[in-house]
Every structure is written in C-alpha cells, then in structure tokens.
Amino acid sequence: MSSVEISNVTKTFGKARALNDVTITFEDGGFFALLGPSGSGKTTLLRTIAGFSFPDSGTIRIGERNVETIPVEKRDIGMMFQNYALFPNMSVADNVGFGLRVRKVGAAEEKRRIGEALELVQLGQFANRMPHQLSGGQRQRVALARAIVTNPKVLLLDEPLSALDKTLRVDMQIELKRIQREIGITTIFVTHDQEEALTLSDRIGILRDGRLVQVGPPREVYDRPNSAFSAEFLGETNWLPEAVLPGLSLPGGGEGFRFAVRPEALGLSATRPEGVNALEARLEQRVFAGAMATCIVTVQGQPWKLIARDRDLPELPANAPVWVSWAPEDTVAVPA
C-alpha cells in the first residue's frame, strides 16, 4: 500500500488540455473518488496514474517511486475496467491468477492466493466457470479479485459499477467498500455518478476542464462547495434570486457571493415560520415516493426543489401559496 502524489501534471491531446497543472495527493489507504462531467479529464488522470498515458510535464509518485516514465506493467497497480475486461478464453481462476503467473509466484502460492481472493469476493465455488457463464455482478467480483490478488500498491477503478443495474450497484458499492476497508488498499475511482462518489469515498476531487476545482471529504465538499460548479455538480442546488437577499439572514461575506439552499434543507408550511429564513412560494407539484416526497415550488418565478419526509409535509392543494424556509446556517455561499 502506498500513497499517490501527483504534482503539476499536464497532458495535452493535440490542442486540447486534458489535464492542466493537476496537483493532488491520494493518501495511503484512502478511498478517493474523481468526479466530473465527461471530458473533464478524470479518466485521463486515472489512465495517467495507471501508466496508459504519460504526462507532458509534472511528476507522479506511487509510494517511494517516481513513475511518470514507467509503463503500466511495471507500476504495480491493480485496475478494474468499466466492461470488466475478463479474459474470455480463461476460467475464473485463470483470470484471477493471471497477474500471479506473470510474476511467477509458483503453483502452490498461486493456487492459495487465487483461493483467498475468490473467498474475499465470495466467489469461492465459481473458480472453474468461464466468464460467459457468470452474471454481471459476478464478473464484477472476478475483475475485482483479479485486480487485488497481486497486492498492488494502488487500486484504480474506471466507472466500475456503471454497467450494473441499480439494485446490484448498491450491493456492489457496499461490497467494494467492505473489501477496500478489509485490505486497506489506496483506491482511486472515476465516476460521473455523484451518489456513488458520496457513498463510497472518503475524499472527493471534482474536475472541470482538466483542472481540479475542489478536493475534500464528501460532506465538506457537499456542505461548503467552493464554486457554483462544485455546488451544482455534487448534489442539487436552489439558487437564491438577487432580489430576495436583503430580507434574509446570510452567512458572512455578502458582496461577491452567490447563495443557495440544498433541497433537503428546505421546510414547507402554509404560514410564515418564525426565526428562520423564509420566502413566499407557490406549490407546483408534490411527488410521493414512499418515505420521502419531492416538491417543486416556484420562488420568484424560479423552480425550486424540496425534499422532505412525506409525513413532515402539510397537506396542501396544488398551486397553494406556501412558505419555504431554512435555517440560516444551511445557506450555501459560493464565490460568484
């Protein structure tokens, strides 16, 4: 296990800057999510750490070693691909054992470690199956076992769960987190799914146009985004119109800031509540979803989203005039 340090890495493809002076440290044993829209450079960054792509300038350290000029096969990494990339002509055991055979660990050692890795992903009894005989979730586990069996310094995941359906994806998220904790491997994964990033990682990096715009623990990035882009990319955002600002209690700054409220921070009532920020609105729609309900309200002509426990919401007819309110400390302020 090792930390990964990226310093001033720049990569251009033709005229496009895929990575623009990226500096970031991935701590030893951490679970790190790289989040961003497509074309933001997150996949390029991952492939540069892996060694499929080499930076034009800057350094990459994995553990104690500078690796920016070292090819993939000598970097001692484990990688899981979006489509799993299992070798179709090899059994599950041979897939998992591929990296061990390349390293010539010996037959007995190889067998023992394949067994351990398959136990870890709960596929012990599938060793002799061929990849095409497995379900999507099982292939995923084989790919994970194959990536970690060589005890790599760092585990890289490229949108690992995007090919699975929703239920399976949630199961695999829990599974992935458990395994990562169990073996304590430094893990970096790329995703465009913000929920996945929030669930899995203990640190998040948000990329935009080849630059890291914000890095921090999920809660911190969610609660205190440092830009409108971060705020909108991670979670949903209701922006406060300029016109209503004077009547509200807002966190310091004021000048040069934009303010927003997260949907779940908002309350809804028929009358104006006391001691909180409140705005007049009109209830457009209320969508019942079991425990939770989503409301669309209009504030100053803008649609806002509000999420609350269904039982906490008052019964109101559609188009009713309402008040939306939130605690002043729940206001999100970002530099304009």
Added chain:
Amino acid sequence: MTPRKKALILPALGRAWLALVLVFLYAPILVMAAMSFNASPFYQLPFEFSTRWYQDMAGNAQILAASLRSVGIAVATTVIATALGTAASVGLFRYDFPGKRFLQVMLFPPIAIPWLIIGTAMLVFFFAIGIGRGTPAVLIGHVALALPYVIVTVTARLSSFDVTLEEAARSLGADGWTVLRRVTIPWIAPGIVAGALFAFAVSFDQFVVSYFLAKPGDSTLPVLIYTAIRKGFTPEINAISTIIIALSMGIMFLAARKARFGGGR
C-alpha cells in the same frame, strides 16, 4: 397466380437451381475421381475397379518430386505468410501511423489482379533484380499472393477484439510479448488458422505464378499436371488430381469450420 401457388413454386425453382449448380460443380470432379479407379486408359465403360493408375503414379518419380516440392513450398508459404500476415494485422490494429489507410487499401488489389498479370510482372521483376526463376522466386511469389488472405481473415477476427483486454493484461504486469501470447493470439487464433489454411490452398493450388517462376526442371505439381496434359493425357493425372482435390477440400472444410467457430460467441 395465387400467393399460395407462388409459395409452392418458388422454393421448387430454388431447389432445382441449387441442384443444377451442384451438378455442374461436382459432376466433373466425381467423374474424374471415378475414372481414376477405372482400369481402362480410354475412359471405356463398363467400369472396372483398379488402383493401377495410383500404382503407376506412385512409381512416377517426376510426379513424386513435384508433389514433394509443392507440399514443401505450400508449407513454407503457410508458415511465412501466416507469421507476417498476423504481425501485420496486429500492427495495423494496434497502431495509428501516417499512411495506414493507404496500406490497408493496398492489401486488396493483389486479391483482385489476375494471377497471370502478377506472374508476368514478378517474372520481369525477379529477372531485373537478379533472383531469376527457381524455387526461391516461386516461394516469394506465393508468400506475396497468400499474405493478403491471411491479413484479411486475421483482421476480421481482430475487429471483434476488445482492446481493454490488452490493457487489463498489462495492468496485471504482463509485458508486450506476454500480452500477445496469452491474450491477443488466443482470441485471434481461429482467424490465424483460417488464414493459414487459405495460404496453404493459395500456394498448393497455384498454377499461373508457379508456371512463370519455376525452372522447367523443377516444376510444382499443378505445373507438372498441365505439361503432362499437353503431352498426352494419362489416367495417372486423374489419380493425382483426385488426391489433390481430396486434400484441398479437406483443408477448406477445416478452414470453414474454424472461421465459423471464430465468428460465434
């Protein structure tokens, strides 16, 4: 005509057509094979079974030498063309370089240009550069003819290859050679086998180019058969031709099976 009648007549026409095609394709071959077992040298009936022509053929040193030479050249062509063709396919698949499209397009004309023209051109060229006629010239010519077939079959197979498999293998520590041997080649193996069988057939059945490039004394089997027929037909030729046909069809059956196997899954 009612649709019902149409539905009955069209398949019947189709079957008749198919039967005709098969008759014209295989009847001459079957007649020749039968005559190679007929005792009469003048194709006289009634048919009298005899292996006399096969015995004659086995005692004919010229035919044996030409057969050996043909098989030798075909095997050498297969090995060289398959190795070069597979390497070329993988290279064209893996890398982008200036002129790649042009190179790919230039692979097809040799399949389409008449062998007669290619043979003449090669003869002129080989004399100009000092190789002249002879077995080396024949071998070079056959490899050049077989190469596009190998590249086309292997490239077809490669087009369904998932490059991330190579990336996955490299991420697990495999160097270029190991990736090729353990991941890429197993995937394209059916294409390589089919290409090799094509290469063998192109060389073994090759008449025109061999005729131009072989020295009169050491001709290949097809050339020998042609010269023999010109001198006067003997049923020995039926015998050796029957053997060649059996061999060629056997190879093509194998190639077809491999190619289909490769297309599946």
